Amino acid sequence: MTGFAQVPEGFRSGFACFVGRPNAGKSTLTNALIGSKIAITSSRPQTTRHAIRGILHRPDAQLVVVDTPGLHKPRTLLGSRLNDVVRETWAEVDVIGFCVPADQPVGRGDEFIAGELRSVANRTPVLGIVTKTDLARPEQIAERLTQVTGLMDFAEVVPCSAVDGFQVDLLADLLVARLPEGPPLYPDGELTDEPEETLVAELIREAALEGVRDELPHSIAVVIQEMVPREDRPESAPPLLDVHATIYVERPSQKGIVIGKGGERLRQVGSDSRRQIEALLGTKVYLDLHVTVAKDWQRDPRQLRKLGF
Known part of the structure; x- marks a missing residue:
């Protein structure tokens, strides 16, 4: 089969997922393991909205890491659907990593997730991962390890x-050791199986999340309307990809925040995300952004479907 090399004896392949409360460092850890940016990151809780798969290729194994949304107490239909995505992912993976940040005490959200995980731990191994050790003092890390050990077995x-890469390779080894033996699931060199449109929409949403007020992040959704190569380019010019995207918000006041005074903020979102999209796709991009109000879309089943949830 094209793209698959000869598989050595004892080769392992399978799926792992990271779970944890919002903003526990799951997406950043996914990117660090894969060695490439496939999941968007933000200081905002609940940035991740899809189960994004990243693929780690090693001589002895292929580890597919599924980055899931943070499990949380839902306040909207969108929140409930994101929680469903997490639980569906748990049921399908070979090993689960439960992420708890070193710089924050273990809280009720962590205890809730541990309670949920106990029901799957008898059939799927669960690793406790204390993330963000670069932000914590040694005594905080020691305290967090003690707290995490007490959450579950x-x-x-x-x-x-x-x-800073501390023990990321060790974590990869521990995850790989719990995968079944078997051939690779994806061709060599593939870093994700997400459609390019999904990744591009996520990069635009990441740029739109930067520097906005707390109430806005959950209200932002991005849909790619069209991604097409520019046809009338002179032969001497490099290829250009036209990307047309719509940023959806829930209220007119939010539209004003995203656009900014004189359109300044939207231009910043465009230039920040275009750089990332060009790096991802390896081509020059013309990015056309529009902002539209879809009233209370997080609570509306019909609009959630339209926006891909």
């Missing part, structure tokens, strides 16, 4: 930092 507990 983990197969392993490991501290790590996606930012």
